[in-house]
Amino acid sequence: MAYLELNNINKYFGKTAAVENFNLQVERGELVSFLGPSGCGKTTTLRMVAGFETPTQGRVIINNEDVTHKSPNQRDVGMIFQSYALFPNLTVAGNIGFGLKIAKKPAEEIHKRVQDMLDLIHMPDYGNRYPYQLSGGQQQRVALARALALSPDVLLLDEPLSALDAKIRVSLRSEIRAIQQELGITAIYVTHDQEEALSISDRIVVMYNGHIEQIGSPFQIYNFPETAFVASFIGTLNSFNAEVTDLTNNVLRVGDLRLTTAENLEDRKVGDKVMIAIRPERLNFSSDLKKANLIDCTIENITFLGSIVRIQVKVGDLRLHMDTFNNPFLELPKIGDKAEITCSREAVIILQH
Amino acid sequence: MNWVSKFRKIPFWSWFWFILGVIYFVLPLYATLDFSLRMERDTLGFKAYAVAFQDPAFLKTFSYSIMLAILTIIVSVALVVPTAYWIRLRLPEARRIVEFITLMPFVVPAIILVFGLIRIYSSPLEIPFTSIVLLQPLTNFKLGTNILIIGGYVVLGLPYMYRSVDTGMRTVDVRTLTEAAQSMGASWATIILKIILPNVRTALLSGALLTFAIVVGEVILASFLGIPAFGPYLFLLGQHRAYEPAALSFTTFLLTWAAMGIIQLVTGGQSQAAGAH
């Protein structure tokens, strides 16, 4: 039995559907990300778990209890907001102890719990500061402590790092992940940042236009995107319309180019149109001739991105991006050079729609 | 959703306070309008308005006030725009002091201001420690009192005019605009007249309208300086007439309303408060 269940959730604002047919089971201690562009319904779904929105249809079940119509202050759910939402009139300790005070816990217990939480977020001496005296990253850590102080059943994080700058974002996200795993708390993490979702989650729910595109581990989502949207939203991607030409050898045709795939073509017929995708890092210069696909191309553009170098090549009318690791001792080709690049069968993915 | 929670969705107390507020706003206006229409027995009519508007003294004082308002607006625009512009462009360190000065009318209300003005300008202006008279007392001749009252009105309108213009200049970022214009070889006159002024025109308009609203009905400065303006006229009329002052009060209200309404329209809702009490 899953710890948190979202059963066939639908949410309409007037006639527009914000979320449709949303089904998800989250195990205890799992961190699941909702990933998608803004307006995809991920925050609305999260707010339904928190109780700030009521589903038009469907049920929210936490720990075997149907909480669909419970008000937010009746749920054992902690929430972290993008804007931190610390109470400006209270100190850090006052903020962290707020929920405990509302719950009328004895002062001593509150004090101890607050100190434990401050230790947890590595800010033991900040109890008497006010939020405006803290940096954004510190404020968000306090918000985390505030949400965790009540030992909620589920922790909800609504784009918690979006307001922070890049460096803090990376360090704080690993801190959040570490705390979540240490406490074994069930969490839902809303983000539009694919890198963030990939690095922090046990599973990712990719959403688009109010519905789920794909649910899977970061590994599955990245390597085996099921839909064109997932493939294009996550990472960079070369995608083409292709035609099935040979069922026995799994050959597809893209323009003049022929590519072999490892995917199952049993359900298809010769002449079927499909959408295929190749990740840039799966393409290599032709040092390895054992690979199935060999492509003749012309170098069109080279972009230096630091750890990797992105090379744009032209094959007939097609343009492909390939990524190679930066190596200071390897000479890069020049623009206009002819080259051969390869990729394995497995690199050629067929997208469902 | 059951009946109780549905009922709770209606913000009862919000409506309660709002309606109470509307009543407080509207009642005195309605009463004034009602009263002003009753000049003739047993019938409602605009007689009071007709009588009031036809009074030559009304026309004289009202047009005088409008002229004062226009002059005040011109002087205050001429004073505030270059100053605010210069501060944004060259002298950010003067911002605090200038802002402080523009807030002074809140500390020195009109009655105190006129007190000081009268006391200082009712004696001849001499070069200190000599007896060489630079200027006869301003309060002694007509042009002098007019200078004083316009100066006083500019002071009273300063908080609104300055804030309005300064906000306008911040939103359009006059500094970047100026640098862009300079890089294309525009002269200073061109920059100010063709770039800056058109870009702060809504700010100017709302500052000007607020100034207008303050000046047209103003009574303190005008009566103490002995200026034949609309405010003192209305006050005196109130001493011995009943209906015409009500008619003129209601008209004044409509004028204020029109000024505020236009400000609301052009600024999109960032209304400001003046206080010419």
Add this chain to the structure above:
Amino acid sequence: MIQTALPARKEKTPPSKLKNWIGVIPFFLFAILFLFLPSVRLFIGSFTDNSGQFTLDNLVQLFSQQVILDAYKVSIQISTVTALAGGIFGFMLAYSVTVGGLPKPLRTALITFSGVASNFAGVPLAFAFVATLGRTGFITAILKNVFHMNIYQSGFNLYSFIGICLTYMYFQFPLMVLIMAPALDGLKREWKEAALNLGASNLQYWLKVAMPVLLPSILGSMILLFGNAFGAYATAYALTGGQLPIVTILIGAQIRGDVLHNPGLGFAMAMGMVVIMAVSLGGYSWLQSRTERWLK
């Protein structure tokens, strides 16, 4: 881009040279002539006796003459009452159109109306209240004819303390609305949600978060209302014909004809008033800056 643009900007504004102040000379000249000199004249005057010698006697008399003390007392009473009542009423109104759940157009209407009403003062306002609550006023007549209540017989008088307060309210509470509406907008929706999320009720949110956050702003605004009423002259003068002994009216009489028989004392009274106004404006901006620190 930004990193290269910044130093270039700095070069364009060298540490301001003296000649940069030339641009603000007209403004300062104006301020000196029409603000600074008059104020200084009052200031010097309040420390000068009739023969032009320095004295502290005027200040002493300020606290010993019953007329003056009474005037300050009444002024302070009126200002306090209308600041409190206008403040509370204005806050409730601002609340109702911001977070109180009323439709958006009502907000625009209320804000515009408040802009008008806070500017609608002086003689016309006095006449409007005469038409409303005067002896033959609209409300007075309704109460008499419909409810058989003669408010003038039961002690009400528009030309008295209570009447002045009711009239001042007309520009006091709209000013509160204008100041408080943005402050209430500053309450973040997330604060309420965070409070609910942590188990608080709506009431607990208001008591423990919203009110404490707004309190400096509310107090500051009320102080501003206090000063607003304290400095008012025309409304009271037009309403009572100069009969109500408040500070501004006494000063007005002093300007007209030295009713205190001591010009220095008149200056001292004016100075006392400026001090009170300055303290109220200072209090307002101090409290306002506290709130801004929180709401940013």
